[in-house]
Amino acid sequence: MKTHIIVIVMLLFTLTVKGQLVYHDASAFPLLGKATQSTATRYERLPDSLRNISRKPLWELGQNSAGLAIRFSSNSTTIAAKWEVLLNRSMNHMTDTGVKGLDLYCLQDGKWVFVNSGRPSGKVNTATIIKDMKPEKREYMLYLPLYDGVTSLSIGVDSLSEISQPSIDWPIRQKPLVFYGTSILQGGCASRPGMAHTNILSRWLNREAINLGFSGNGQLDLEIADVIANVDASMYILDFVPNATVEQMKERADKFYTIIRSRHPDTPILFVEDPIFTHSRFDQRMAKEVKDKNETINAFFQTLKKRGEKNIYFLSSKNMVGHDGEAMVDGIHFTDLGFMRYSELLYPVIKKYMK
Amino acid sequence: MKTHIIVIVMLLFTLTVKGQLVYHDASAFPLLGKATQSTATRYERLPDSLRNISRKPLWELGQNSAGLAIRFSSNSTTIAAKWEVLLNRSMNHMTDTGVKGLDLYCLQDGKWVFVNSGRPSGKVNTATIIKDMKPEKREYMLYLPLYDGVTSLSIGVDSLSEISQPSIDWPIRQKPLVFYGTSILQGGCASRPGMAHTNILSRWLNREAINLGFSGNGQLDLEIADVIANVDASMYILDFVPNATVEQMKERADKFYTIIRSRHPDTPILFVEDPIFTHSRFDQRMAKEVKDKNETINAFFQTLKKRGEKNIYFLSSKNMVGHDGEAMVDGIHFTDLGFMRYSELLYPVIKKYMK
Numbered sequence: 001m002k003t004h005i006i007v008i009v010m011l012l013f014t015l016t017v018k019g020q021l022v023y024h025d026a027s028a029f030p031l032l033g034k035a036t037q038s039t040a041t042r043y044e045r046l047p048d049s050l051r052n053i054s055r056k057p058l059w060e061l062g063q064n065s066a067g068l069a070i071r072f073s074s075n076s077t078t079i080a081a082k083w084e085v086l087l088n089r090s091m092n093h094m095t096d097t098g099v100k101g102l103d104l105y106c107l108q109d110g111k112w113v114f115v116n117s118g119r120p121s122g123k124v125n126t127a128t129i130i131k132d133m134k135p136e137k138r139e140y141m142l143y144l145p146l147y148d149g150v151t152s153l154s155i156g157v158d159s160l161s162e163i164s165q166p167s168i169d170w171p172i173r174q175k176p177l178v179f180y181g182t183s184i185l186q187g188g189c190a191s192r193p194g195m196a197h198t199n200i201l202s203r204w205l206n207r208e209a210i211n212l213g214f215s216g217n218g219q220l221d222l223e224i225a226d227v228i229a230n231v232d233a234s235m236y237i238l239d240f241v242p243n244a245t246v247e248q249m250k251e252r253a254d255k256f257y258t259i260i261r262s263r264h265p266d267t268p269i270l271f272v273e274d275p276i277f278t279h280s281r282f283d284q285r286m287a288k289e290v291k292d293k294n295e296t297i298n299a300f301f302q303t304l305k306k307r308g309e310k311n312i313y314f315l316s317s318k319n320m321v322g323h324d325g326e327a328m329v330d331g332i333h334f335t336d337l338g339f340m341r342y343s344e345l346l347y348p349v350i351k352k353y354m355k
Numbered sequence: 356m357k358t359h360i361i362v363i364v365m366l367l368f369t370l371t372v373k374g375q376l377v378y379h380d381a382s383a384f385p386l387l388g389k390a391t392q393s394t395a396t397r398y399e400r401l402p403d404s405l406r407n408i409s410r411k412p413l414w415e416l417g418q419n420s421a422g423l424a425i426r427f428s429s430n431s432t433t434i435a436a437k438w439e440v441l442l443n444r445s446m447n448h449m450t451d452t453g454v455k456g457l458d459l460y461c462l463q464d465g466k467w468v469f470v471n472s473g474r475p476s477g478k479v480n481t482a483t484i485i486k487d488m489k490p491e492k493r494e495y496m497l498y499l500p501l502y503d504g505v506t507s508l509s510i511g512v513d514s515l516s517e518i519s520q521p522s523i524d525w526p527i528r529q530k531p532l533v534f535y536g537t538s539i540l541q542g543g544c545a546s547r548p549g550m551a552h553t554n555i556l557s558r559w560l561n562r563e564a565i566n567l568g569f570s571g572n573g574q575l576d577l578e579i580a581d582v583i584a585n586v587d588a589s590m591y592i593l594d595f596v597p598n599a600t601v602e603q604m605k606e607r608a609d610k611f612y613t614i615i616r617s618r619h620p621d622t623p624i625l626f627v628e629d630p631i632f633t634h635s636r637f638d639q640r641m642a643k644e645v646k647d648k649n650e651t652i653n654a655f656f657q658t659l660k661k662r663g664e665k666n667i668y669f670l671s672s673k674n675m676v677g678h679d680g681e682a683m684v685d686g687i688h689f690t691d692l693g694f695m696r697y698s699e700l701l702y703p704v705i706k707k708y709m710k
Contacts (some may be wrong), residue, residue: 092456092474095544096447097684106637114680116634119447132640191544191684191691200681220559279471282461285487325469326555326695329452329546335691336546340681 021080021156024163026070029155032141032173035210035231040044043068043150045212050223058217060222065144066186066199067211072155073139074163078131079104080156081118081142086149088123093329094189096120103194104129105203107139107170112203115140117192126128139166143194146187147215175355176208177201178231180224181239184244184275185213189333197334200343205351207344218243220252225259233267234354237346238261241274242332246296253300266311268353271301273317279331286331313353319344365423376435376511379518381425383545384510386424387496387528390582394697398505400567405578413572413579420499421541422534422553427496427510429518433486434459435511436473436497441504445480448684449544451475455503458549459484460558462525467558470495472547494521498549501542501696502570530710531563532556533586535579536594539630540568544688552689555698560706562589573598573609580614588622589709591615592701596629597687598602601651608655619665623708626656630670634686641686673698
């Protein structure tokens with residue numbers, strides 16, 4: 001009789017606890033996508049040493065967590081998250097889920113598969129990302145917000161389940177890919193963080209990717225070249241033309257390139273043309289701007305070739321986002337359709353040349 | 356001397372006026388995408404007679420302007436818009452531009468080409484959609500918000516330009532396509548109104564499309580079958596499974612079908628399966644729900660076939676949004692990537708069978 005009562009009490013306890021979630025601070029788990037560990041707080045992209053050196057908007061964009069991701073494994077039937085964002089920003093041409101939400105992927109049969117997004121409700125957020133799963137151990141990657149900062153993050157799992165360090169070093173962290181660029185590169189306007197093309201390519205190439213996209217501020221600031229050069233990369237992808245003016249390119253592109261090249265003589269460096277913005281079919285001023293910028297970057301690349309620079313590559317934007325004109329939300333920023341098409345164009349090029 | 360002064364004054368006047376926009380109420384131009392003209396205000400989808408008959412949430416969604424579009428032509432170098440929305444709604448997994456913005460397309464070489472979106476700022480909005488165009492006469496289509504209502508709309512053009520009725524009846528308005536369904540069909544979560552699949556297919560098939568998607572409320576309400584049956588359509592696409600429960604389908608699918616079929620004995624009717632929601636790879640409850648619903652709609656379709664119903668078709672969701680799991684923002688609602696893939700699947704089916 002006494003044993004029966006103990007069994008019943010234990011059963012009731014188990015059933016009660018089963019529906020409960022326990023939150024674990026994400027600081028216990030590996031964080032991918034950082035160019036430097038010398039940041040003021042964990043979920044930032046630029047070293048604290050640049051705080052009073054970089055232009056203010058550039059520095060502040062370094063606090064956005066674009067391209068950062070937490071790796072963990074768990075056998076929980078539910079995965080939830082609590083997170084607080086820095087700015088609680090909203091934009092009218094991008095979802096809040098992309099701007100300040102989370103995005104969970106799971107490794108299945110050697111591929112990273114979308115599980116679900118963590119949809120934000122404000123500055124402080126709690127979201128169940130997925131539930132009703134079989135209690136099997138899985139490898140997870142949780143992408144952080146693209147256009148806001150993260151001041152705290154914890155991951156919720158069933159109270160009776162386990163959450164632990166990743167069992168496998170995927171995406172491979174040696175020799176990451178380093179992407180430098182603009183608002184588009186920062187992930188504007190992906191519907192959720194996993195659909196920024198730097199994150200898509202990281203999954204497809206099984207390699208850590210570092211996102212140094214700075215909305216409106218991919219203007220060849222030379223201290224960023226130094227941040228880039230501090231990473232022992234498999235490839236550097238320089239995709240700054242949408243933000244850099246013709247004058248800035250003429251003045252700084254060679255200096256920017258030389259800072260990286262002088263420290264990495266053999267690492268492939270890929271230059272990318274300005275996208276053919278969809279509204280440039282109609283907007284003559286925009287058409288001229290794209291043409292002028294692309295003539296400038298082409299001429300710069302030819303100069304590098306003529307003086308004998310090796311391991312440099314050039315990507316034309318001719319087929320960047322297809323030819324139906326449908327891949328952008330505002331004529332400039334890519335939708336998930338645009339990011340998928342751009343990834344399909346970049347993938348074979350990076351795969352072929354990366355070290 | 357006097358003549359010179361007059362010429363100079365006229366020149367100054369012209370230069371001043373050139374930069375100014377004049378707004379024209381959109382009520383002067385054709386409105387596409389309505390199942391009925393008997394609405395309380397112009398930019399609604401359901402007849403006023405249903406105001407006290409339909410369930411409240413269904414009725415209110417009828418006030419969303421999903422699938423409605425204004426046709427006009429103009430030689431203006433700038434196209435702008437002023438519009439006021441009914442609710443000023445926001446959602447965390449869809450852009451404001453899709454929810455309550457505008458989307459402009461232009462006919463070029465027989466194809467509708469994306470010009471740019473009108474991005475909203477609140478309840479009352481003014482936006483320049485495109486500028487710096489050559490002053491050539493063009494045919495335009497302006498899509499209205501997907502998830503909000505429109506209480507007023509005017510189109511801004513250069514004060515010295517012309518805005519006029521469309522020169523060509525494209526998309527063709529005889530025998531429109533009628534789509535009935537859920538939040539996905541209403542356009543959740545397209546980045547801009549033109550990327551809802553009903554609007555994509557209207558452009559590709561050069562045929563007016565009527566969007567009777569009601570978020571969460573595609574539950575086979577029989578008065579909606581009556582609204583549908585009032586349209587002399589080229590094809591009826593019934594895409595309600597994500598919202599209708601197994602019980603609702605068993606109780607009402609045949610009645611809903613019969614209301615339409617009894618008035619249109621030969622018009623093709625296409626039934627569409629529940630999408631394989633991406634998170635159903637992980638969420639067992641969701642996987643079972645999708646399976647049960649699809650068994651129900653399959654069984655219903657077989658019943659129709661067995662009793663000799665003609666001109667009915669069935670679309671499996673197997674290849675609906677690809678197989679990489681990337682086409683949804685929250686496991687359920689389609690991104691532009693999902694809508695593009697779904698349109699590519701639907702296009703040949705509709706093209707083959709539509710009258």
